[in-house]
Amino acid sequence: MKPPTIPLPSDLQNPLNRFYEYLRSEKGLSLHTQRNYKQQLETMAGHLVTMGLKDWSQVDSTWVRQLASKGMRDGMKASSLATRLSSLRSFFDFLILRGQLTANPAKGVSAPRKQRTLPKNLDVDEVNQLLEVNEDDPLAIRDRALMELMYGSGLRLAETVSIDVRHLSLSSGEIRVVGKGDKERKVPFSGMAREWVTKWLKVRASIANADEPALFVSKLGGRISHRSVQKRLAEWGQKQSVASHISPHKLRHSFATHMLESSQNLRAVQELLGHENISTTQIYTHLDFQHLADVYDKAHPRAKKKEEK
Structure with missing residues (x-):
């Protein structure tokens, strides 16, 4: 409209x-x-x-x-x-x-409740397929480092783009990111994410402008834009023959889903994602119901079956 x-x-x-x-x-x-x-x-x-x-x-x-x-x-x-x-x-x-009104006329008016849909995630095989980028071109190294970091640490698009080199600590494997509401948090990054960020730092100077603080830069040398990241991820998805459309949020959701499935620790994943409320994290949970049923059967005292005599 x-x-x-x-x-x-x-x-x-x-x-x-x-x-x-x-x-x-x-x-x-x-x-x-x-x-x-x-x-x-x-x-x-x-x-x-x-x-x-x-x-x-x-x-x-x-x-x-x-x-x-x-x-x-x-x-x-x-x-x-x-x-x-x-x-x-x-x-x-x-x-x-400012003293121009005494009451808020919009306070009691609410929008119709929206249906919370689960974002789709990539399975582990699709992630591996996407990240098998082994080209020597600096931009390809940048893109793999970017994708490894987004999936490896569950970062939002805006958080990834806003990272400066000084926010990285390769020795401790931590990144300082600024999330929604300008809330700062530290997130760990290790394994393949750390390896490919290190590779990118070695070639970054061949592209980045001399005074550019951004970790990820475009081919013109300045901080890469949101739109460029979205476009490059979609292109890599097609190039790597991944059936699903690749987007920054899909990598973040895949991180959350795979972490939850492996750890069953909702509170820890909440901290990693930078969610203020755990209810936000819960929309990422689509754990196998049979797994939950098995946990219930084994844990609840009234669900345990009597041993046969």
């Missing part, structure tokens, strides 16, 4: 501009999140103008419900509508903080 082209009255636009600056300077949100908030808020503000509103103080819960209903009629996904309402709630909280 494209935002209306009608210009916003200053009483609607000026508070938005102050909110955008607040997100940038005080909240420190990622550029991606800032752009999402701006797009959603500008769209809603345009709709409010068409509904006859000229000031944010005129918005009440009825208007917010109308905005949500319009989004549903326009075919918005539940996740997109949730993002829209979340941005509106945050904006109204900002206005309350």
